[in-house]
Amino acid sequence: MQIIDLRSDTMTQPTEAMREAMARAEVGDDVFDEDPTIHQLQDMSAEKLGKEAALFLPSGTMANLVGLLTHCGRGDEILLGDRSHIFLNEVGGLSALGGIHPHTLPNRDDGTIPLEALEGAIRHSDLHYPPTRLICLENTQNYCFGSPLTPQYMDSVTELAHKYGLKVHVDGARIFNASVALSINVRELTRQADSVMFCLSKGLSAPVGSVLCGPRDWIERARKWRKMVGGGMRQAGHLAAAGIVALETQVDRLAEDHLNARTLAQGLKNLSGIKIDPEKNPTNILFFKLDHPKVTPEDFLAHMESQGIKLLLMEGGVFRAVLNRMVTQEHTQSALQITKSILERQ
Numbered sequence: 001m002q003i004i005d006l007r008s009d010t011m012t013q014p015t016e017a018m019r020e021a022m023a024r025a026e027v028g029d030d031v032f033d034e035d036p037t038i039h040q041l042q043d044m045s046a047e048k049l050g051k052e053a054a055l056f057l058p059s060g061t062m063a064n065l066v067g068l069l070t071h072c073g074r075g076d077e078i079l080l081g082d083r084s085h086i087f088l089n090e091v092g093g094l095s096a097l098g099g100i101h102p103h104t105l106p107n108r109d110d111g112t113i114p115l116e117a118l119e120g121a122i123r124h125s126d127l128h129y130p131p132t133r134l135i136c137l138e139n140t141q142n143y144c145f146g147s148p149l150t151p152q153y154m155d156s157v158t159e160l161a162h163k164y165g166l167k168v169h170v171d172g173a174r175i176f177n178a179s180v181a182l183s184i185n186v187r188e189l190t191r192q193a194d195s196v197m198f199c200l201s202k203g204l205s206a207p208v209g210s211v212l213c214g215p216r217d218w219i220e221r222a223r224k225w226r227k228m229v230g231g232g233m234r235q236a237g238h239l240a241a242a243g244i245v246a247l248e249t250q251v252d253r254l255a256e257d258h259l260n261a262r263t264l265a266q267g268l269k270n271l272s273g274i275k276i277d278p279e280k281n282p283t284n285i286l287f288f289k290l291d292h293p294k295v296t297p298e299d300f301l302a303h304m305e306s307q308g309i310k311l312l313l314m315e316g317g318v319f320r321a322v323l324n325r326m327v328t329q330e331h332t333q334s335a336l337q338i339t340k341s342i343l344e345r346q
């Protein structure tokens, strides 16, 4: 049976070119800072994002954690969205390991947090308050329909943060989906922030790895935190080699995922029993709700799985489907046909 896995873009397998590059990579001990392929990936990443320096890490979660540990001390407060990945899905590492206090503010459906809300949440100096140190933004915003934040919004938040002496960290796990969706150079989205992390292992199809970018002295401090949390990886140039191919060959291709997502969203919209607003889902991540008199979300999930379609069921009967390189235009059409037949035979 053909499997169409829409659970996440982390399901992407490395390309042939990545496999070859991994096999051939020249490597050294990265804890000694002697891996030439990692240096190449880090330099390339910093240059692409318009930052002085970069650091290769095993995962997006560790890259965010190391970023926060480098920006904040114990007892500092950060402002972030209530639908942010850092708050929802990173095991509370910022508090457990960093003693950092998360102050969440409601994300709107387009991923933004109103500027007034951010400004209102910045603490003034008072014996009773933790000091506000950092604002975290996520671009694209996974749990806000994969929405891209615009350069104008990034500019205004950074301007506000800097006015109050705060720093800005961007969880850019899918920052290239944002730049491709907005048809702009990724630097337009990253130039303002003090630090940015992005993932190589999602839509870009590399098997492992994320990169944290920022000022050179800040990255040197981040290197120490990476070592402390166990992210020093020795001959990881074999992994970085795939990351280089990802940056060279996979960024523009993300547009195909966005197109397939749009096709799927528009097809789903026409099915009775499914609620989705295609306009609200502008990149590769779709959220839709099952609203069928006879099929429960759990049954729908099971029927789909029995026909080879894998989805994520979230809370409240909401499903997530993430388009990625392993899901072609033809797969998208078959997924639609299978969904239709499951809903119609009930």
Ligand SMILES: Cc1ncc(COP(=O)(O)O)c(C=O)c1O
Residues within 6 Å of the ligand: 058, 059, 060, 061, 062, 064, 085, 086, 138, 140, 142, 171, 173, 174, 199, 201, 210
């Ligand atoms: C927005 C966002 N940030 C961070 C991460 C964490 O990345 P990783 O799974 O590599 O730890 C994810 C993973 O899905 C994500 O969607």
